[in-house]
Amino acid sequence: MANCDNLFREFNNTIKLSEPKKNSLRTSRNSLREKVKDKFKEKGGYDLKFHWQGSFAMNTIILPKDDDYDVDDGAYIQGEKIPTESIETLHNWLMEAAEEHTTLPPKDKATCVRVFFKEKYHVDLVLYHKKTNSRPQLAHKNAGWTDSDPKEFIEWFNARSDDSGQLKRVVRYFKTWADELRGEMPSGLIFTILATNNIRFNDRDDVSFLETMESIHTTLNSQFVCYRPTTPANENLFGGYSETRKKYFMDRLSSFIQSGKQALELPNQKDACPKWQKHFGERFPCNLAEDKLEDSKSFDAPAFIKSDARSADQE
Structure with a gap:
């Protein structure tokens, strides 16, 4: 067999995404985060926190065959009250920050603002509001503020x-x-x-x-x-x-x-x-692939070993 x-x-x-590509992503992310943070502080006095989410955070991201990959970055407005500005306005602030950061035009979507980089990847900026001891709410342009917790996933x-x-x-x-x-x-x-x-x-x-x-x-x-x-x-x-x-x-x-x-x-x-x-x-x-006969042997599944999420992955 x-x-x-x-x-x-x-x-x-x-x-899988190589370490140099991951490092490039982190550098772009950090610079973009600073632009977004400054924009929201300037426009509304909001303090933002950020969290990677999606496949990059779970380390399941792949390099597509056309080399154009994407990552998700969550921007969280902290506070007990929902922002008074419309979600449309908040998305416009994200758009402004992105336009000031890259030469490629960003794209405003219902659930995020997509920021393109010349290195053939894009970052989806996803905006949330987070109250203390409550689940985050996603700023959805069509559905309004909706419960969503990517960290939970x-x-x-x-x-x-x-x-x-x-x-x-x-x-x-x-x-x-x-x-x-x-x-x-x-x-x-x-x-x-x-x-x-x-x-x-x-x-x-x-x-x-x-x-x-x-x-x-x-x-x-x-x-x-x-x-x-x-x-x-x-x-x-x-x-x-x-x-x-x-x-x-x-x-x-x-x-x-x-x-x-x-x-x-x-x-x-x-x-x-x-x-x-x-x-x-x-x-x-x-x-x-080698052109040699394989020994016939069983391939029964071993016992499942549960992972400690803090441990390094053996990839």
């Missing part, structure tokens, strides 16, 4: 992660597959929830990924839902999917599962690798 674990690990090294994810970092790698594999297909594939948030709820830990990443796909397929075949586990809780993220879009995803998931099963049954990496590369794209490292 072909063991492609080392190819998956090398693939993970290719698709990060804590939920970290509590279910393993010390070896396999869950984070599996999430990256799903995101890279979606990036390869583009189109009507689920979002990174949906894949993060599905993978976390259905993860099948194993010493081998190829086996873990295949068995997690199978678990997701079984779950969605029974009931095609994906509920957000944190505030706003119980929102079905598949709620707006048409039957056509559901079928599109399930058909591609079934096809990937079939290829994964075939890959595991083949005698060597050289024969098995194209089965994985067919779905992951050309970045999956078939150039490293």
Whole structure:
């Protein structure tokens, strides 16, 4: 049976964000934060606090095939009273700060202001209001101030992660597959929830990924839902999917599962690798695949080891 674990690990090294890129992001973020902080102090006398959120904060961010990636940064207005200014006005302040910071024009969206950088990434500035001992409220241009707690989601994810970092790698594999297909594939948030709820830990990443796909397929075949586990809780993220879009995803998931099963049954990496590369794209490292017979052996899943969110990830 072909063991492609080392190819998956090398693939993970290719698709995850490198430390130089992370450092570049942090530098851009810090400078942008200062601009936003000064703007809100000048315009409304507000003191802001900031928190990374989303895939960067959870360390599941990937480098897309077109090299254009995004990160989310939460800006929190502190205080017991909701700001008197309209959300439209507050977004305009974010826009002004962004325009003063970069030469590329920002984009005002319902839930954020998107700031573009010439290094081919963008930062989504998401504005919140935070009372003491209360959940944050998102400044949504259409829905008003709505409950939303991205830090709660990060804590939920970290509590279910393993010390070896396999869950984070599996999430990256799903995101890279979606990036390869583009189109009507689920979002990174949906894949993060599905993978976390259905993860099948194993010493081998190829086996873990295949068995997690199978678990997701079984779950969605029974009931095609994906509920957000944190505030706003119980929102079905598949709620707006048409039957056509559901079928599109399930058909591609079934096809990937079939290829994964075939890959595991083949005698060597050289024969098995194209089965994985067919779905992951050309970045999956078939150039490293070896043409030698694998020993037949069991790949039963080991006991799950719960991660302490404070510990370093073994990636």
